[in-house]
Amino acid sequence: MGAASTPRHHLPLPKRIFAYALYALLPLAALHYLLLSPPPPPLATTSTSTTPPVAAVAVARKAAPRCDYSEGEWVRSASAPRYNGTSCGSTIKGGQNCMAHGRPDTGYLHWRWRPRGGGGCALPPFAPGEFLELVRGRHVAFVGDSLARNQCESLVCLLASGFPAELVRGGNGGDGGDGDEARKFRRWVFPSHNATVSVFWSPFLVNGTEKSSSSAAAAGAGGLDHNRLYLDQPDERWAGELDGIDVVVLSAGHWFLHPAMYYERGEVIGCHHCPEPNRTETGFFGVFRLAVKNALREVITRAARSPSQQQKLAVVTTFSPAHFEGEWDARDACARSEPYAPGEKEVGYMDREMGRAEAEEVAAAAADARVRAPGRVEVEALEVTAMAALRGDGHPGPYMNAFPFAGGERARVPNDCVHWCLPGPIDTWNEILLQLVKRWRDSSK
Ligand SMILES: *[C@@H]1O[C@H](CO)[C@@H](O)[C@H](O)[C@H]1NC(C)=O
Ligand SMILES: *[C@@H]1O[C@H](CO)[C@@H](O)[C@H](O)[C@H]1NC(C)=O
Ligand SMILES: *[C@@H]1O[C@H](CO)[C@@H](O)[C@H](O)[C@H]1NC(C)=O
Ligand SMILES: *[C@@H]1O[C@H](CO)[C@@H](O)[C@H](O)[C@H]1NC(C)=O
16 A cells, blocks of 8 residues: 555645545554444355365375464564665665664564464574575466565565576666556566566456545546445456466455445445445445455466466465554654564454455365366465564654654654565565465475
8 A cells, every 4th residue: 555655745734634644544544433333244245154174175285284373472583684675775665675764773673473383383484595496487476565565575585685686577666656656567587496576566456446646636637536446357467467477475455445436247336435425335344355255266267277287376465454553643653663572462353354354265265276276276375464463563664764863853754554664574474475385385296
Protein backbone atom coordinates (compact mmCIF):
# COMPACT_ATOMS: atom_id res chain seq x y z
CA MET A 1 0.00 0.00 0.00
CA GLY A 2 1.02 3.56 -0.14
CA ALA A 3 2.06 4.43 3.37
CA ALA A 4 5.49 5.38 2.15
CA SER A 5 4.38 7.85 -0.47
CA THR A 6 4.90 11.52 0.15
CA PRO A 7 2.11 13.09 2.13
CA ARG A 8 0.58 16.25 0.75
CA HIS A 9 2.17 18.90 2.87
CA HIS A 10 0.61 21.79 1.02
CA LEU A 11 -2.93 20.87 1.95
CA PRO A 12 -4.47 22.61 4.94
CA LEU A 13 -4.17 20.46 8.02
CA PRO A 14 -7.57 18.78 8.24
CA LYS A 15 -7.53 17.90 4.55
CA ARG A 16 -3.97 16.74 4.77
CA ILE A 17 -4.85 14.39 7.56
CA PHE A 18 -7.84 13.16 5.61
CA ALA A 19 -5.86 12.51 2.46
CA TYR A 20 -3.09 10.78 4.28
CA ALA A 21 -5.39 8.86 6.52
CA LEU A 22 -7.31 7.47 3.58
CA TYR A 23 -4.13 6.32 2.02
CA ALA A 24 -2.09 5.13 4.93
CA LEU A 25 -4.19 4.85 8.01
CA LEU A 26 -7.11 2.75 6.98
CA PRO A 27 -5.98 -0.09 9.19
CA LEU A 28 -6.95 2.17 12.09
CA ALA A 29 -10.08 3.42 10.41
CA ALA A 30 -11.06 -0.13 9.64
CA LEU A 31 -10.34 -1.27 13.14
CA HIS A 32 -12.44 1.60 14.40
CA TYR A 33 -15.21 0.56 12.07
CA LEU A 34 -14.95 -3.02 13.21
CA LEU A 35 -15.05 -2.05 16.84
CA LEU A 36 -18.15 0.07 16.35
CA SER A 37 -20.17 -2.55 14.50
CA PRO A 38 -20.18 -6.32 14.60
CA PRO A 39 -18.08 -7.87 11.84
CA PRO A 40 -20.14 -8.58 8.72
CA PRO A 41 -20.72 -12.21 7.84
CA PRO A 42 -18.63 -13.46 4.94
CA LEU A 43 -20.27 -13.29 1.53
CA ALA A 44 -22.38 -16.31 0.78
CA THR A 45 -20.13 -17.40 -2.06
CA THR A 46 -17.03 -17.40 0.09
CA SER A 47 -17.71 -19.54 3.11
CA THR A 48 -15.27 -22.34 3.64
CA SER A 49 -15.71 -25.21 5.99
CA THR A 50 -12.89 -27.33 4.63
CA THR A 51 -10.50 -28.56 7.25
CA PRO A 52 -6.88 -29.19 6.29
CA PRO A 53 -6.44 -32.83 5.33
CA VAL A 54 -3.45 -33.16 7.60
CA ALA A 55 -3.40 -36.95 7.67
CA ALA A 56 -3.42 -37.24 3.87
CA VAL A 57 -0.49 -34.87 3.62
CA ALA A 58 1.54 -36.77 6.19
CA VAL A 59 0.97 -40.07 4.42
CA ALA A 60 1.63 -38.80 0.91
CA ARG A 61 5.02 -37.23 1.67
CA LYS A 62 8.25 -38.77 2.80
CA ALA A 63 10.00 -35.41 2.76
CA ALA A 64 11.30 -33.31 5.64
CA PRO A 65 8.93 -33.05 8.62
CA ARG A 66 6.11 -30.54 8.29
CA CYS A 67 7.31 -27.91 10.69
CA ASP A 68 4.97 -25.25 11.97
CA TYR A 69 6.92 -22.02 12.24
CA SER A 70 3.91 -19.80 12.85
CA GLU A 71 4.10 -19.63 16.66
CA GLY A 72 7.16 -18.93 18.76
CA GLU A 73 9.20 -16.09 20.14
CA TRP A 74 11.86 -13.63 19.05
CA VAL A 75 15.18 -14.25 20.79
CA ARG A 76 18.29 -12.09 20.81
CA SER A 77 21.00 -13.01 18.39
CA ALA A 78 24.60 -11.86 18.14
CA SER A 79 24.79 -12.51 14.41
CA ALA A 80 24.64 -9.64 11.94
CA PRO A 81 22.28 -9.52 8.93
CA ARG A 82 23.67 -10.93 5.66
CA TYR A 83 23.39 -7.55 3.94
CA ASN A 84 23.02 -3.89 4.82
CA GLY A 85 21.64 -0.65 3.48
CA THR A 86 24.82 0.04 1.56
CA SER A 87 25.69 -3.40 0.19
CA CYS A 88 22.15 -3.80 -1.18
CA GLY A 89 21.26 -0.12 -1.44
CA SER A 90 20.12 -0.07 -5.07
CA THR A 91 17.69 -2.97 -4.58
CA ILE A 92 16.02 -1.67 -1.41
CA LYS A 93 13.32 0.93 -1.83
CA GLY A 94 14.57 4.13 -0.22
CA GLY A 95 11.67 4.37 2.21
CA GLN A 96 12.59 0.95 3.61
CA ASN A 97 16.34 1.48 3.71
CA CYS A 98 16.32 2.51 7.34
CA MET A 99 20.11 2.46 7.65
CA ALA A 100 20.61 4.80 4.70
CA HIS A 101 17.84 7.05 6.01
CA GLY A 102 19.58 7.55 9.33
CA ARG A 103 17.71 5.27 11.74
CA PRO A 104 20.14 5.45 14.67
CA ASP A 105 19.34 2.27 16.62
CA THR A 106 20.43 -1.16 15.37
CA GLY A 107 19.05 -3.44 18.09
CA TYR A 108 16.11 -4.41 15.85
CA LEU A 109 18.58 -6.21 13.57
CA HIS A 110 19.65 -8.73 16.18
CA TRP A 111 16.72 -11.05 16.73
CA ARG A 112 16.00 -14.53 15.49
CA TRP A 113 12.68 -16.35 15.36
CA ARG A 114 12.54 -19.41 17.57
CA PRO A 115 9.54 -21.52 16.52
CA ARG A 116 7.67 -23.17 19.33
CA GLY A 117 7.80 -26.45 17.40
CA GLY A 118 11.20 -27.38 18.82
CA GLY A 119 12.83 -30.72 18.01
CA GLY A 120 13.82 -30.99 14.38
CA CYS A 121 11.91 -27.85 13.59
CA ALA A 122 14.44 -25.16 14.38
CA LEU A 123 14.58 -22.43 11.75
CA PRO A 124 18.06 -22.36 10.17
CA PRO A 125 19.60 -19.04 9.10
CA PHE A 126 19.19 -18.11 5.45
CA ALA A 127 21.62 -19.89 3.13
CA PRO A 128 21.86 -18.21 -0.31
CA GLY A 129 23.68 -21.09 -1.98
CA GLU A 130 21.16 -23.61 -0.74
CA PHE A 131 18.19 -21.52 -1.89
CA LEU A 132 19.68 -20.94 -5.33
CA GLU A 133 20.57 -24.62 -5.72
CA LEU A 134 16.95 -25.53 -4.96
CA VAL A 135 15.67 -23.14 -7.63
CA ARG A 136 18.42 -23.69 -10.19
CA GLY A 137 17.03 -22.94 -13.65
CA ARG A 138 13.71 -21.88 -12.09
CA HIS A 139 11.70 -18.73 -11.57
CA VAL A 140 10.49 -17.44 -8.17
CA ALA A 141 7.83 -14.72 -8.49
CA PHE A 142 6.32 -12.50 -5.80
CA VAL A 143 2.82 -11.30 -6.56
CA GLY A 144 0.86 -8.72 -4.60
CA ASP A 145 1.18 -5.32 -2.99
CA SER A 146 4.10 -3.40 -1.53
CA LEU A 147 4.54 -6.03 1.20
CA ALA A 148 5.13 -8.60 -1.56
CA ARG A 149 7.71 -6.25 -3.01
CA ASN A 150 9.23 -5.75 0.46
CA GLN A 151 9.66 -9.53 0.79
CA CYS A 152 11.00 -9.83 -2.75
CA GLU A 153 13.63 -7.16 -2.14
CA SER A 154 14.63 -8.92 1.07
CA LEU A 155 15.09 -12.20 -0.82
CA VAL A 156 17.12 -10.56 -3.58
CA CYS A 157 19.37 -8.91 -0.99
CA LEU A 158 19.80 -12.17 0.94
CA LEU A 159 20.71 -14.06 -2.25
CA ALA A 160 22.91 -11.26 -3.57
CA SER A 161 24.94 -11.40 -0.36
CA GLY A 162 26.40 -14.61 -1.74
CA PHE A 163 25.93 -14.52 -5.51
CA PRO A 164 25.79 -11.64 -7.97
CA ALA A 165 22.37 -10.54 -9.19
CA GLU A 166 21.54 -8.80 -12.45
CA LEU A 167 18.49 -6.59 -12.71
CA VAL A 168 16.98 -7.57 -16.08
CA ARG A 169 13.56 -5.92 -15.97
CA GLY A 170 12.29 -2.69 -14.42
CA GLY A 171 14.46 -0.03 -12.84
CA ASN A 172 15.70 0.94 -9.43
CA GLY A 173 13.85 4.22 -9.83
CA GLY A 174 13.95 6.95 -7.26
CA ASP A 175 12.64 7.00 -3.74
CA GLY A 176 8.90 6.66 -3.53
CA GLY A 177 6.69 8.66 -5.84
CA ASP A 178 7.20 7.94 -9.49
CA GLY A 179 10.18 5.73 -8.81
CA ASP A 180 7.65 3.19 -7.60
CA GLU A 181 6.41 2.56 -11.13
CA ALA A 182 9.74 1.11 -12.21
CA ARG A 183 9.74 -1.06 -9.10
CA LYS A 184 6.33 -2.62 -9.68
CA PHE A 185 7.56 -5.22 -12.17
CA ARG A 186 11.20 -5.99 -11.56
CA ARG A 187 13.15 -9.10 -12.39
CA TRP A 188 16.58 -10.30 -11.39
CA VAL A 189 18.67 -13.16 -12.71
CA PHE A 190 21.31 -15.00 -10.70
CA PRO A 191 23.61 -16.17 -13.50
CA SER A 192 25.53 -18.54 -11.20
CA HIS A 193 22.40 -20.71 -10.95
CA ASN A 194 20.39 -19.42 -13.92
CA ALA A 195 17.69 -18.61 -11.39
CA THR A 196 15.15 -15.79 -11.69
CA VAL A 197 13.43 -13.75 -8.98
CA SER A 198 10.71 -11.30 -9.91
CA VAL A 199 7.93 -9.18 -8.51
CA PHE A 200 4.51 -8.48 -10.04
CA TRP A 201 2.37 -5.62 -8.77
CA SER A 202 -1.18 -6.89 -8.10
CA PRO A 203 -2.54 -5.40 -4.88
CA PHE A 204 -5.87 -7.29 -5.11
CA LEU A 205 -4.44 -10.54 -6.59
CA VAL A 206 -7.41 -10.44 -8.95
CA ASN A 207 -8.24 -7.92 -11.66
CA GLY A 208 -9.10 -4.48 -10.38
CA THR A 209 -8.72 -0.76 -10.75
CA GLU A 210 -6.79 1.06 -8.08
CA LYS A 211 -7.97 4.31 -6.63
CA SER A 212 -5.79 7.32 -7.30
CA SER A 213 -3.08 7.86 -4.76
CA SER A 214 -4.96 10.55 -2.91
CA SER A 215 -8.59 11.54 -2.78
CA ALA A 216 -7.71 15.14 -3.57
CA ALA A 217 -5.86 14.11 -6.72
CA ALA A 218 -8.72 11.81 -7.67
CA ALA A 219 -11.27 14.59 -7.42
CA GLY A 220 -9.07 16.92 -9.44
CA ALA A 221 -7.96 14.57 -12.20
CA GLY A 222 -11.12 12.54 -12.66
CA GLY A 223 -9.46 9.48 -11.11
CA LEU A 224 -11.20 7.02 -8.82
CA ASP A 225 -11.53 7.75 -5.12
CA HIS A 226 -12.11 4.07 -4.45
CA ASN A 227 -10.92 0.67 -5.65
CA ARG A 228 -12.90 -1.55 -8.02
CA LEU A 229 -12.33 -5.26 -7.77
CA TYR A 230 -13.46 -7.75 -10.41
CA LEU A 231 -13.29 -10.89 -8.31
CA ASP A 232 -14.00 -13.37 -11.10
CA GLN A 233 -11.37 -11.97 -13.46
CA PRO A 234 -7.72 -12.91 -13.09
CA ASP A 235 -5.04 -10.25 -13.18
CA GLU A 236 -3.37 -11.29 -16.42
CA ARG A 237 -0.29 -9.21 -15.68
CA TRP A 238 0.93 -12.13 -13.56
CA ALA A 239 -1.54 -14.94 -14.26
CA GLY A 240 -0.63 -14.74 -17.94
CA GLU A 241 2.98 -15.54 -17.05
CA LEU A 242 2.31 -18.51 -14.77
CA ASP A 243 3.57 -21.05 -17.32
CA GLY A 244 7.05 -19.59 -16.86
CA ILE A 245 6.88 -19.38 -13.06
CA ASP A 246 7.88 -22.27 -10.78
CA VAL A 247 7.38 -20.72 -7.33
CA VAL A 248 4.72 -18.06 -6.88
CA VAL A 249 4.46 -16.19 -3.57
CA LEU A 250 1.20 -14.30 -3.10
CA SER A 251 1.11 -11.49 -0.54
CA ALA A 252 -1.62 -8.88 -0.23
CA GLY A 253 -4.21 -7.47 2.13
CA HIS A 254 -3.70 -3.83 3.03
CA TRP A 255 -5.33 -2.48 -0.11
CA PHE A 256 -8.55 -4.27 0.87
CA LEU A 257 -9.03 -1.79 3.71
CA HIS A 258 -9.66 1.10 1.32
CA PRO A 259 -13.13 2.13 0.11
CA ALA A 260 -14.12 -0.19 -2.73
CA MET A 261 -16.83 -1.61 -4.96
CA TYR A 262 -16.79 -5.36 -5.59
CA TYR A 263 -18.01 -6.99 -8.80
CA GLU A 264 -18.51 -10.53 -9.99
CA ARG A 265 -19.76 -11.37 -13.50
CA GLY A 266 -20.62 -7.72 -13.97
CA GLU A 267 -22.84 -7.55 -10.89
CA VAL A 268 -22.13 -5.63 -7.71
CA ILE A 269 -21.53 -8.20 -4.95
CA GLY A 270 -20.64 -5.77 -2.21
CA CYS A 271 -18.70 -2.71 -1.14
CA HIS A 272 -16.64 -1.29 1.67
CA HIS A 273 -17.03 2.31 2.89
CA CYS A 274 -19.49 2.16 0.03
CA PRO A 275 -18.74 4.91 -2.46
CA GLU A 276 -22.07 4.45 -4.24
CA PRO A 277 -25.25 5.61 -2.51
CA ASN A 278 -27.81 3.11 -1.22
CA ARG A 279 -25.39 0.21 -1.12
CA THR A 280 -25.08 -2.02 1.88
CA GLU A 281 -21.69 -2.29 3.50
CA THR A 282 -20.33 -5.84 3.29
CA GLY A 283 -16.91 -5.30 4.81
CA PHE A 284 -13.81 -6.66 3.18
CA PHE A 285 -13.12 -9.98 4.95
CA GLY A 286 -15.27 -12.05 2.61
CA VAL A 287 -13.90 -10.37 -0.48
CA PHE A 288 -10.32 -10.76 0.65
CA ARG A 289 -10.93 -14.46 1.18
CA LEU A 290 -12.54 -14.71 -2.26
CA ALA A 291 -9.59 -12.92 -3.91
CA VAL A 292 -7.11 -15.34 -2.32
CA LYS A 293 -9.31 -18.30 -3.25
CA ASN A 294 -9.68 -17.18 -6.86
CA ALA A 295 -6.00 -16.35 -7.26
CA LEU A 296 -5.05 -19.82 -6.00
CA ARG A 297 -7.69 -21.43 -8.20
CA GLU A 298 -6.13 -19.67 -11.18
CA VAL A 299 -2.69 -20.98 -10.26
CA ILE A 300 -4.04 -24.54 -9.97
CA THR A 301 -6.08 -24.38 -13.18
CA ARG A 302 -3.13 -23.11 -15.19
CA ALA A 303 -0.69 -25.56 -13.56
CA ALA A 304 -3.00 -28.43 -14.56
CA ARG A 305 -2.78 -27.46 -18.23
CA SER A 306 0.77 -26.09 -18.23
CA PRO A 307 3.02 -27.51 -20.95
CA SER A 308 5.76 -27.80 -18.31
CA GLN A 309 5.71 -31.13 -16.48
CA GLN A 310 7.70 -29.65 -13.59
CA GLN A 311 5.82 -29.35 -10.35
CA LYS A 312 5.11 -25.82 -9.16
CA LEU A 313 4.84 -24.35 -5.67
CA ALA A 314 2.31 -21.71 -4.65
CA VAL A 315 2.85 -19.94 -1.33
CA VAL A 316 0.63 -17.42 0.42
CA THR A 317 2.41 -15.10 2.84
CA THR A 318 -0.26 -14.30 5.41
CA PHE A 319 -1.29 -10.80 6.44
CA SER A 320 1.40 -8.66 8.03
CA PRO A 321 -0.01 -6.33 10.71
CA ALA A 322 0.70 -2.61 10.86
CA HIS A 323 1.75 -0.98 14.13
CA PHE A 324 0.36 2.52 14.25
CA GLU A 325 0.22 2.94 17.98
CA GLY A 326 -1.30 6.36 18.27
CA GLU A 327 -1.57 8.98 15.55
CA TRP A 328 0.04 8.43 12.15
CA ASP A 329 2.19 11.53 12.47
CA ALA A 330 3.10 11.29 16.14
CA ARG A 331 6.81 11.22 16.83
CA ASP A 332 6.52 7.76 18.33
CA ALA A 333 3.83 6.17 16.14
CA CYS A 334 5.97 3.00 15.95
CA ALA A 335 9.14 3.93 17.80
CA ARG A 336 9.83 0.70 19.64
CA SER A 337 13.41 -0.55 19.69
CA GLU A 338 12.62 -4.14 20.69
CA PRO A 339 10.02 -6.75 19.75
CA TYR A 340 7.14 -7.41 22.09
CA ALA A 341 7.85 -10.19 24.57
CA PRO A 342 5.77 -13.37 24.40
CA GLY A 343 2.31 -12.63 25.74
CA GLU A 344 2.88 -8.88 25.75
CA LYS A 345 0.77 -8.25 22.68
CA GLU A 346 -2.14 -10.10 21.16
CA VAL A 347 -2.61 -10.28 17.42
CA GLY A 348 -5.29 -7.70 16.58
CA TYR A 349 -8.75 -8.86 15.59
CA MET A 350 -8.55 -7.75 11.97
CA ASP A 351 -4.99 -9.02 11.51
CA ARG A 352 -5.94 -12.42 12.89
CA GLU A 353 -9.04 -12.70 10.71
CA MET A 354 -7.10 -11.80 7.56
CA GLY A 355 -4.39 -14.34 8.36
CA ARG A 356 -6.91 -17.02 9.25
CA ALA A 357 -8.84 -16.54 6.01
CA GLU A 358 -5.61 -17.02 4.05
CA ALA A 359 -4.54 -20.12 5.98
CA GLU A 360 -7.98 -21.68 5.45
CA GLU A 361 -8.01 -20.88 1.74
CA VAL A 362 -4.54 -22.38 1.39
CA ALA A 363 -5.71 -25.60 3.03
CA ALA A 364 -8.73 -25.74 0.71
CA ALA A 365 -6.59 -24.99 -2.35
CA ALA A 366 -4.02 -27.63 -1.39
CA ALA A 367 -6.79 -30.22 -1.34
CA ASP A 368 -8.17 -28.87 -4.62
CA ALA A 369 -4.72 -29.11 -6.22
CA ARG A 370 -4.36 -32.76 -5.26
CA VAL A 371 -7.59 -33.47 -7.12
CA ARG A 372 -7.38 -31.14 -10.11
CA ALA A 373 -3.62 -30.94 -10.67
CA PRO A 374 -2.03 -33.99 -9.02
CA GLY A 375 1.75 -33.79 -9.10
CA ARG A 376 1.57 -30.39 -10.77
CA VAL A 377 1.37 -27.88 -7.93
CA GLU A 378 1.69 -27.75 -4.15
CA VAL A 379 0.08 -25.00 -2.10
CA GLU A 380 1.53 -23.82 1.20
CA ALA A 381 0.94 -21.04 3.73
CA LEU A 382 3.80 -18.90 4.98
CA GLU A 383 2.18 -17.91 8.24
CA VAL A 384 3.83 -14.73 9.43
CA THR A 385 0.91 -12.92 11.04
CA ALA A 386 1.76 -13.82 14.66
CA MET A 387 5.51 -13.27 14.38
CA ALA A 388 5.01 -10.01 12.49
CA ALA A 389 2.58 -8.72 15.11
CA LEU A 390 5.40 -8.85 17.68
CA ARG A 391 7.76 -6.68 15.60
CA GLY A 392 6.53 -3.16 16.22
CA ASP A 393 10.25 -2.27 16.27
CA GLY A 394 10.89 -3.34 12.68
CA HIS A 395 9.17 -0.59 10.67
CA PRO A 396 10.78 2.47 9.10
CA GLY A 397 8.54 4.81 11.13
CA PRO A 398 9.80 8.37 10.51
CA TYR A 399 12.79 7.00 8.55
CA MET A 400 10.50 6.41 5.59
CA ASN A 401 12.01 9.80 4.74
CA ALA A 402 15.75 10.42 4.83
CA PHE A 403 17.11 12.01 8.00
CA PRO A 404 13.74 13.25 9.28
CA PHE A 405 15.30 14.95 12.28
CA ALA A 406 18.20 16.63 10.50
CA GLY A 407 16.57 19.98 11.24
CA GLY A 408 16.02 19.12 14.90
CA GLU A 409 13.44 17.10 16.79
CA ARG A 410 9.86 17.35 15.56
CA ALA A 411 6.70 16.47 17.39
CA ARG A 412 4.84 15.71 14.13
CA VAL A 413 6.41 13.53 11.47
CA PRO A 414 4.90 11.11 8.92
CA ASN A 415 5.46 7.46 9.77
CA ASP A 416 5.47 4.18 7.88
CA CYS A 417 4.45 1.54 10.39
CA VAL A 418 3.34 -0.93 7.68
CA HIS A 419 6.41 -1.93 5.67
CA TRP A 420 9.60 -3.40 7.13
CA CYS A 421 13.11 -2.05 7.30
CA LEU A 422 15.59 -3.93 5.12
CA PRO A 423 17.47 -5.63 6.58
CA GLY A 424 14.83 -6.42 9.18
CA PRO A 425 12.19 -8.86 10.43
CA ILE A 426 10.93 -9.67 6.94
CA ASP A 427 14.22 -11.47 6.22
CA THR A 428 12.82 -14.16 8.53
CA TRP A 429 9.86 -14.70 6.16
CA ASN A 430 12.43 -15.76 3.57
CA GLU A 431 14.18 -18.11 5.98
CA ILE A 432 10.83 -19.87 6.24
CA LEU A 433 10.32 -19.65 2.48
CA LEU A 434 13.61 -21.49 2.05
CA GLN A 435 12.28 -24.32 4.23
CA LEU A 436 9.02 -24.47 2.23
CA VAL A 437 10.96 -24.57 -1.04
CA LYS A 438 13.17 -27.32 0.36
CA ARG A 439 10.19 -29.43 1.41
CA TRP A 440 8.59 -28.93 -1.99
CA ARG A 441 11.72 -30.02 -3.85
CA ASP A 442 12.18 -33.04 -1.55
CA SER A 443 8.61 -34.15 -2.02
CA SER A 444 8.61 -33.71 -5.80
CA LYS A 445 11.68 -35.87 -6.33
C1 LIG B 1 27.84 -3.25 4.65
O1 LIG B 1 28.31 -4.46 4.08
C2 LIG B 1 29.49 -4.30 3.37
C3 LIG B 1 29.76 -5.62 2.66
O2 LIG B 1 29.58 -6.70 3.50
C4 LIG B 1 30.62 -3.89 4.33
O3 LIG B 1 31.82 -3.73 3.64
C5 LIG B 1 30.21 -2.58 5.00
O4 LIG B 1 31.16 -2.23 5.97
C6 LIG B 1 28.83 -2.70 5.64
N1 LIG B 1 28.41 -1.39 6.07
C7 LIG B 1 27.85 -1.15 7.24
C8 LIG B 1 27.44 0.24 7.51
O5 LIG B 1 27.71 -2.03 8.06
C1 LIG C 1 17.96 -21.31 -17.67
O1 LIG C 1 16.67 -21.59 -17.15
C2 LIG C 1 15.64 -21.48 -18.09
C3 LIG C 1 14.36 -21.74 -17.39
O2 LIG C 1 14.16 -20.76 -16.40
C4 LIG C 1 15.85 -22.48 -19.22
O3 LIG C 1 14.86 -22.31 -20.20
C5 LIG C 1 17.21 -22.27 -19.82
O4 LIG C 1 17.48 -23.26 -20.78
C6 LIG C 1 18.29 -22.30 -18.77
N1 LIG C 1 19.57 -21.94 -19.37
C7 LIG C 1 20.68 -22.62 -19.13
C8 LIG C 1 21.92 -22.13 -19.79
O5 LIG C 1 20.69 -23.63 -18.42
C1 LIG D 1 -9.23 -7.04 -16.43
O1 LIG D 1 -10.41 -7.50 -17.04
C2 LIG D 1 -10.74 -6.79 -18.20
C3 LIG D 1 -12.09 -7.26 -18.67
O2 LIG D 1 -12.12 -8.65 -18.78
C4 LIG D 1 -9.66 -7.01 -19.24
O3 LIG D 1 -9.97 -6.26 -20.40
C5 LIG D 1 -8.35 -6.53 -18.68
O4 LIG D 1 -7.32 -6.82 -19.59
C6 LIG D 1 -8.05 -7.21 -17.37
N1 LIG D 1 -6.87 -6.63 -16.81
C7 LIG D 1 -5.88 -7.36 -16.35
C8 LIG D 1 -4.73 -6.62 -15.82
O5 LIG D 1 -5.90 -8.57 -16.36
C1 LIG E 1 -31.68 5.96 -2.16
O1 LIG E 1 -32.83 5.41 -1.55
C2 LIG E 1 -33.81 6.38 -1.20
C3 LIG E 1 -34.90 5.70 -0.40
O2 LIG E 1 -35.24 4.46 -0.97
C4 LIG E 1 -34.35 7.05 -2.49
O3 LIG E 1 -35.28 8.03 -2.15
C5 LIG E 1 -33.19 7.68 -3.22
O4 LIG E 1 -33.62 8.18 -4.46
C6 LIG E 1 -32.07 6.65 -3.46
N1 LIG E 1 -30.93 7.33 -4.01
C7 LIG E 1 -30.28 6.87 -5.08
C8 LIG E 1 -29.14 7.71 -5.55
O5 LIG E 1 -30.57 5.84 -5.64
